[in-house]
Amino acid sequence: GWIQKSNSIVGNDVDVKEKVVMKLCGISDGCRVGPKSKLNNSIIMKNVIIGENCTVQNCIVASGVVLEDNCNLNDCLVGKNVVIPTGTKTKNEVLT
Numbered sequence: 310g311w312i313q314k315s316n317s318i319v320g321n322d323v324d325v326k327e328k329v330v331m332k333l334c335g336i337s338d339g340c341r342v343g344p345k346s347k348l349n350n351s352i353i354m355k356n357v358i359i360g361e362n363c364t365v366q367n368c369i370v371a372s373g374v375v376l377e378d379n380c381n382l383n384d385c386l387v388g389k390n391v392v393i394p395t396g397t398k399t400k401n402e403v404l405t
Contacts, residue, residue: 317348320355343378360395 317331320338325331331348340353343361351368359365360378368382373390376382381398388405 326361337372 317334317336319325319336320340322338323336323340323342325342326344326346328345329342329348333350334348334353336342336348336353337355337357339356341358342348343359343363345361346359346363347365348359349364349366351365351370353359353365353370354372354374356373357370358375360376360380362379363376364381364383365376366383368385368387370376370387371389371391374387374393375391376393377395377397379396380393382393383400385399385401386403387393388403391404393404
């Protein structure tokens with residue numbers, strides 16, 4: 310399965326696929342995290358879908374967000390129900 314590292318809190322009905330690494334994260338109820346994704350020092354709110362091979366670091370991701378595969382977000386704020394397209398790489402952004 311997946312690897313849960315130092316001080317991450319995972320809510321109910323969360324589906325975390327294989328080879329996921331998370332550190333210092335809060336993941337709310339109903340989220341899905343795709344294989345080979347890395348989550349670090351981030352807050353993931355309810356019903357977020359994170360695709361395969363994504364990196365989310367130092368971010369706050371609001372409810373209902375979809376990160377498609379191969380996204381890399383660093384130091385970002387993502388607004389409610391936003392869809393982040395495949396391959397997006399961004400830093401220090403507010404995405405609405």
